[in-house]
Amino acid sequence: MSFNHRDEHxxxxxxxxxxxxxxxxxxxxxxxxxxxxxxxxxDVYWIPIIMKKGRPGVMLNVFVDECKTGDMEAIIFAETTTxxxxxxxxxxxxxxxxxxxxxxRWGTVQVKAxxxxxxxxxxAPEFKECEQAARKHQVPLKQVYDEVRRLFLETYxx
Amino acid sequence: MSFNHRDEHxxxxxxxxxxxxxxxxxxxxxxxxxxxxxxxxxDVYWIPIIMKKGRPGVMLNVFVDECKTGDMEAIIFAETTTxxxxxxxxxxxxxxxxxxxxxxRWGTVQVKAxxxxxxxxxxAPEFKECEQAARKHQVPLKQVYDEVRRLFLETYxx
Amino acid sequence: MSFNHRDEHxxxxxxxxxxxxxxxxxxxxxxxxxxxxxxxxxDVYWIPIIMKKGRPGVMLNVFVDECKTGDMEAIIFAETTTxxxxxxxxxxxxxxxxxxxxxxRWGTVQVKAxxxxxxxxxxAPEFKECEQAARKHQVPLKQVYDEVRRLFLETYxx
Amino acid sequence: MSFNHRDEHxxxxxxxxxxxxxxxxxxxxxxxxxxxxxxxxxDVYWIPIIMKKGRPGVMLNVFVDECKTGDMEAIIFAETTTxxxxxxxxxxxxxxxxxxxxxxRWGTVQVKAxxxxxxxxxxAPEFKECEQAARKHQVPLKQVYDEVRRLFLETYxx
Amino acid sequence: MSFNHRDEHxxxxxxxxxxxxxxxxxxxxxxxxxxxxxxxxxDVYWIPIIMKKGRPGVMLNVFVDECKTGDMEAIIFAETTTxxxxxxxxxxxxxxxxxxxxxxRWGTVQVKAxxxxxxxxxxAPEFKECEQAARKHQVPLKQVYDEVRRLFLETYxx
Amino acid sequence: MSFNHRDEHxxxxxxxxxxxxxxxxxxxxxxxxxxxxxxxxxDVYWIPIIMKKGRPGVMLNVFVDECKTGDMEAIIFAETTTxxxxxxxxxxxxxxxxxxxxxxRWGTVQVKAxxxxxxxxxxAPEFKECEQAARKHQVPLKQVYDEVRRLFLETYxx
Numbered sequence: 010m011s012f013n014h015r016d017e018h019x020x021x022x023x024x025x026x027x028x029x030x031x032x033x034x035x036x037x038x039x040x041x042x043x044x045x046x047x048x049x050x051x052d053v054y055w056i057p058i059i060m061k062k063g064r065p066g067v068m069l070n071v072f073v074d075e076c077k078t079g080d081m082e083a084i085i086f087a088e089t090t091t092x093x094x095x096x097x098x099x100x101x102x103x104x105x106x107x108x109x110x111x112x113x114r115w116g117t118v119q120v121k122a123x124x125x126x127x128x129x130x131x132x133a134p135e136f137k138e139c140e141q142a143a144r145k146h147q148v149p150l151k152q153v154y155d156e157v158r159r160l161f162l163e164t165y166x167x
Numbered sequence: 168m169s170f171n172h173r174d175e176h177x178x179x180x181x182x183x184x185x186x187x188x189x190x191x192x193x194x195x196x197x198x199x200x201x202x203x204x205x206x207x208x209x210d211v212y213w214i215p216i217i218m219k220k221g222r223p224g225v226m227l228n229v230f231v232d233e234c235k236t237g238d239m240e241a242i243i244f245a246e247t248t249t250x251x252x253x254x255x256x257x258x259x260x261x262x263x264x265x266x267x268x269x270x271x272r273w274g275t276v277q278v279k280a281x282x283x284x285x286x287x288x289x290x291a292p293e294f295k296e297c298e299q300a301a302r303k304h305q306v307p308l309k310q311v312y313d314e315v316r317r318l319f320l321e322t323y324x325x
Numbered sequence: 326m327s328f329n330h331r332d333e334h335x336x337x338x339x340x341x342x343x344x345x346x347x348x349x350x351x352x353x354x355x356x357x358x359x360x361x362x363x364x365x366x367x368d369v370y371w372i373p374i375i376m377k378k379g380r381p382g383v384m385l386n387v388f389v390d391e392c393k394t395g396d397m398e399a400i401i402f403a404e405t406t407t408x409x410x411x412x413x414x415x416x417x418x419x420x421x422x423x424x425x426x427x428x429x430r431w432g433t434v435q436v437k438a439x440x441x442x443x444x445x446x447x448x449a450p451e452f453k454e455c456e457q458a459a460r461k462h463q464v465p466l467k468q469v470y471d472e473v474r475r476l477f478l479e480t481y482x483x
Numbered sequence: 484m485s486f487n488h489r490d491e492h493x494x495x496x497x498x499x500x501x502x503x504x505x506x507x508x509x510x511x512x513x514x515x516x517x518x519x520x521x522x523x524x525x526d527v528y529w530i531p532i533i534m535k536k537g538r539p540g541v542m543l544n545v546f547v548d549e550c551k552t553g554d555m556e557a558i559i560f561a562e563t564t565t566x567x568x569x570x571x572x573x574x575x576x577x578x579x580x581x582x583x584x585x586x587x588r589w590g591t592v593q594v595k596a597x598x599x600x601x602x603x604x605x606x607a608p609e610f611k612e613c614e615q616a617a618r619k620h621q622v623p624l625k626q627v628y629d630e631v632r633r634l635f636l637e638t639y640x641x
Numbered sequence: 642m643s644f645n646h647r648d649e650h651x652x653x654x655x656x657x658x659x660x661x662x663x664x665x666x667x668x669x670x671x672x673x674x675x676x677x678x679x680x681x682x683x684d685v686y687w688i689p690i691i692m693k694k695g696r697p698g699v700m701l702n703v704f705v706d707e708c709k710t711g712d713m714e715a716i717i718f719a720e721t722t723t724x725x726x727x728x729x730x731x732x733x734x735x736x737x738x739x740x741x742x743x744x745x746r747w748g749t750v751q752v753k754a755x756x757x758x759x760x761x762x763x764x765a766p767e768f769k770e771c772e773q774a775a776r777k778h779q780v781p782l783k784q785v786y787d788e789v790r791r792l793f794l795e796t797y798x799x
Numbered sequence: 800m801s802f803n804h805r806d807e808h809x810x811x812x813x814x815x816x817x818x819x820x821x822x823x824x825x826x827x828x829x830x831x832x833x834x835x836x837x838x839x840x841x842d843v844y845w846i847p848i849i850m851k852k853g854r855p856g857v858m859l860n861v862f863v864d865e866c867k868t869g870d871m872e873a874i875i876f877a878e879t880t881t882x883x884x885x886x887x888x889x890x891x892x893x894x895x896x897x898x899x900x901x902x903x904r905w906g907t908v909q910v911k912a913x914x915x916x917x918x919x920x921x922x923a924p925e926f927k928e929c930e931q932a933a934r935k936h937q938v939p940l941k942q943v944y945d946e947v948r949r950l951f952l953e954t955y956x957x
Contacts, residue, residue, distance in 0.1 A: 033647075035191075038221065041211050042221075054851040058688050059689075061674055061678065063196065086736065094734050096731065096734070102872065104882050125872075125877075149403045149404050151350075152641075192450075214530060221355065258570050259569045264566060289564055307720050308669055308672055313948065316945065325942075347825050349824070354855055371855050376528045379828065414838055472794075474790070476794070508660050508941075514933075531697060537670065559937045661842060693832055694843075722921055726892050727891045756874045
C-alpha cells in the first residue's frame with residue numbers, strides 16, 4: 010500500500026482546560042460544544058462528576074492549542090456559569106491520516122485511515138456520510154458501516 | 168444468637184417514580200432529596216443519563232409507598248423543572264433489622280444488623296455515629312469503622 | 326392568570342423498553358435516538374452501565390405508548406446490536422402544558438409552561454428559539470435565557 | 484438463507500431485581516456478577532448512581548426468570564451489604580439465535596446471528612474465540628473481529 | 642456599573658491530586674470531601690470510573706495549592722484506602738468576584754458575581770441563603786432562585 | 800510494630816496517557832486493559848464521557864512510567880480505534896508496602912499494608928486469595944474479608 014498521507018506527529022504546546030459546573034442548565038452543553046469546536050478546539054467532552062454536597066455536576070473538558078487559550082476562555086466564561094477554570098499542559102500524538110473513497114451501492118463514502126510509523130492501524134467510515142446514505146436509502150446505519158468496512162478491507166486489508 | 172428483631176417482609180404496593188431532568192440546576196438536587204425523604208420517600212437517588220441532543224442530564228428516582236404518590240408528585244413538580252414523570256409498580260423485600268450497641272474506646276456505636284430467614288447476613292456501623300466519634304476524637308473514620316466491626320464480630324460472629 | 330391549556334393527565338398504557346449494549350459503536354447513538362423519536366417515542370435516553378467482564382456499556386431506554394412497541398422494536402433490532410430487549414409497564418403523569426410568547430429585544434421566544442392541579446409550576450424558554458436568537462445576535466445563550474425568564478416573570482410571576 | 488435457528492419469543496415472567504449499594508467494597512462486584520450468572524441470572528449489570536449525602540453508590544441489577552428469585556436473593560443478601568431489594572415485573576423479547584462457524588486464517592470462529600421475524604438483523608463474532616485467536620496469533624483483536632465480520636458478510640450478507 | 646471587586650488572576654502553583662479507589666466504602670466520600678475542604682482544598686470532586694476486573698470505582702480529585710500538598714496527602718492516606726496517589730501541575734484562572742446583596746420578599750440574598758476583563762459575565766444566588774429562605778418561608782427553592790435572578794437583572798442587567 | 804517494608808517514595812517521571820473513544824466496541828476494553836497491564840502499565844482505567852453529538856464514549860487512561868510510552872502507544876494504536884492520544888506529565892507518591900500473612904480457618908491470606916512516614920495507614924486483604932477461599936469453602940466473600948480484617952487488627956491494630 011502506498012498512500013500520500015498527512016504525517017504522524019506530536020504537538021507539545023497543547024492545553025487541557027477544565028471547568029466543573031454544578032449550577033448550569035445541561036441544555037446548553039451541546040451548544041457550548043459547538044461554539045468551542047467552531048472556534049478551534051481540538052476536542053470537547055463532558056464528564057459526569059459528583060461535587061460537594063452530592064451535586065451531580067459535569068466537568069467541561071477542552072483540548073486545545075495553547076495559542077487559542079484566550080478564545081476558549083472568552084467562550085467558556087461567557088456561555089457557562091463557571092467562576093474559574095484550570096488548565097494543564099499536555100502533548101498530543103496524532104497519527105498520520107488519509108481519506109480514501111470507497112464506492113458502495115449507496116454511493117461513495119470516505120474512510121479515514123490512521124498510520125502509526127508508516128503502517129495503517131485504523132480505518133473508520135465517515136459518520137456523516139454513512140448517516141446520509143442510511144437516511145437516503147432507508148437502510149440500517151450499521152449495514153452501511155459493515156458494507157463500507159467490508160469493501161475497504163477487500164482492497165486495503167492485509 | 169437470639170435477637171428480638173423487626174420482621175423480614177415484602178411490601179408489594181411500592182412505586183418507582185422517575186423524572187428525567189435536562190434543564191435543572193444541579194445545585195438543587197441534595198435539597199430535593201432531603202425534602203422527599205422528609206416527606207416519606209423510602210429511597211431517593213440520581214442517575215447520570217444522556218438525553219436527546221447529547222445533554223448530560225440526571226434521572227431522579229424516588230422509591231415510595233404507593234399511598235404517598237401525591238405528596239411526592241407535589242414536591243417533584245414544585246421543586247424540579249420536569250413537565251411529567253413516570254412510575255412503575257414495584258415490590259420491596261426488606262430484611263429483618265435490629266440495632267445492636269457496641270462499646271468502643273470512643274463511646275457507644277450502634278450497628279444495624281440484617282436478617283434473612285432468621286440468619287444474620289448483614290451488619291453495618293451507623294454512619295452518623297462513626298462520623299461523630301471520628302470528628303470528636305480526631306481519628307480516621309475508617310479506623311472507627313474497623314474497630315466497631317472487629318468488636319461486633321468478636322461477640323456476634325460465627 | 327387564565328390560560329387555555331392542554332389538560333394534565335395520566336397515561337397508563339406506557340412501556341419502558343430497555344436494551345443493554347456492550348458491543349455497539351457509540352457513534353450510532355444519536356442517530357438511533359433521532360429515528361426512535363421520529364417514529365413516535367415519548368422519550369429516549371442512554372445510561373452508562375458496567376456489564377459482565379467489566380465492559381463499559383450503555384443501556385438504551387425508550388419510553389413509549391404500548392401501541393407503538395412493534396415500531397420501536399423494529400428500529401431497535403435493525404439499528405442496534407442487541408439480541409433482545411426487556412420492557413416494563415409504566416404510567417406517565419403529564420402536566421398541563423401551554424406555550425406563551427415573550428417579546429425580547431432579540432425577537433419573540435416561546436415559553437413552555439407546566440400546570441399541576443391548575444397552578445403553574447414550571448416555565449421554560451424553548452431551547453431551539455433561544456439558540457437561534459443567541460446565534461443570530463451574537464449574545465451568550467445564557468443571557469437570552471435570563472432575559473426571557475425575567476420578562477416572563479414580570480408578566481406571569483406571582 | 485435458511486437457518487435452523489432457535490425461535491424468537493417473548494418471556495413474560497421475568498423480574499428486574501435492584502439493590503442500591505452505598506457501603507460496599509467495589510472489589511466484590513465482579514465476583515458477585517459471576518455468582519449470579521452461574522446461578523441462572525439472564526443478565527447482571529451495575530449502574531453508577533448518586534445516593535443520599537452525595538454518596539457515589541452503585542445499583543446492582545439482576546434480570547432473571549421469576550422462578551429463580553429465591554436463589555438470586557440468597558446470593559444478593561449473602562454477598563452484598565444491602566438490607567433490602569426491590570423488584571419489578573418485566574417481559575423479555577429475545578430474537579431467534581443461531582451460531583454459524585466462520586473459517587479464518589487463525590482458525591474457526593463462531594458468529595452469533597439474531598433473527599427478527601425470520602430476517603437476520605444481527606451478527607456478532609464470539610468474543611471469547613476472537614480473544615483466544617488474537618492472543619494465540621499475536622494479532623490485534625480488532626483485526627480478528629474485522630476479518631470474521633468480512634468473511635461472514637461475504638457468505639451471508641444481502 | 643462600578644464594583645469594588647476582588648481581582649481576576651491566574652494561580653500557577655496548583656496541583657491536581659488523584660487517587661483511584663476500588664475498595665473503599667462510598668459512605669465515607671462526603672466526610673472526606675468535608676475534611677479536605679476544611680484543610681484548604683480549592684475543590685474536591687469524585688468521578689465514577691471503571692477499574693481493572695470491571696470494578697466500578699471512584700476517582701478522588703483534589704485541586705489545591707502546591708504548598709498544601711502535605712496536608713492533603715495526610716488526610717487522603719489516613720481516610721481513604723489508597724496505596725498511592727498521583728499529581729499533575731496545573732494553573733487556575735479565577736474570575737474577579739464580588740458579592741452583591743439583593744432584597745427579596747423573603748429577606749436579603751447575596752449574589753456572587755464574576756468578572757472577566759472587567760466585564761460581569763456571571764452571577765449566581767448563594768445556594769445556602771436561597772435554601773434557608775425556601776425552608777423558612779415554605780416556597781419552592783426554584784422560585785427563590787428565579788426571584789433573586791430577576792431582581793438582580795433589573796438593577797444590574799445590561 | 801516493626802516491618803521490613805518497601806520504602807515510600809515519589810516517582811516523578813510518570814505520564815498519564817488518555818484517548819477518547821467514541822467508535823469502539825466496548826467488548827474490547829477488558830482485553831485492552833489486560834494487554835496494557837501485562838506490558839507494564841501502572842494503572843489502567845476507563846471513564847464514561849459524553850463526546851460531540853452526544854455520543855456516550857469512554858476515555859481510556861493509562862498511568863505509566865515515561866520510558867514505556869512507546870510500548871503503550873503501540874498497543875493503544877493497534878488495539879483501539881483512536882487516531883491520536885494525549886499525555887500529561889505526572890508524579891506518583893507510593894506508600895511503603897508490606898505483605899503480611901494472616902492465618903484463617905480457610906487457610907492463609909496475604910494482607911497488603913501501606914505505610915506513610917513510617918506509620919501503617921492502610922491494610923487490605925488480597926482480593927484473589929479471598930476470592931479463592933470463598934469459592935473453595937463456599938462462604939460469602941464478605942465474611943472472608945471481615946474475618947481477615949478482624950484477625951489482622953487483633954495482632955497489628957493500635
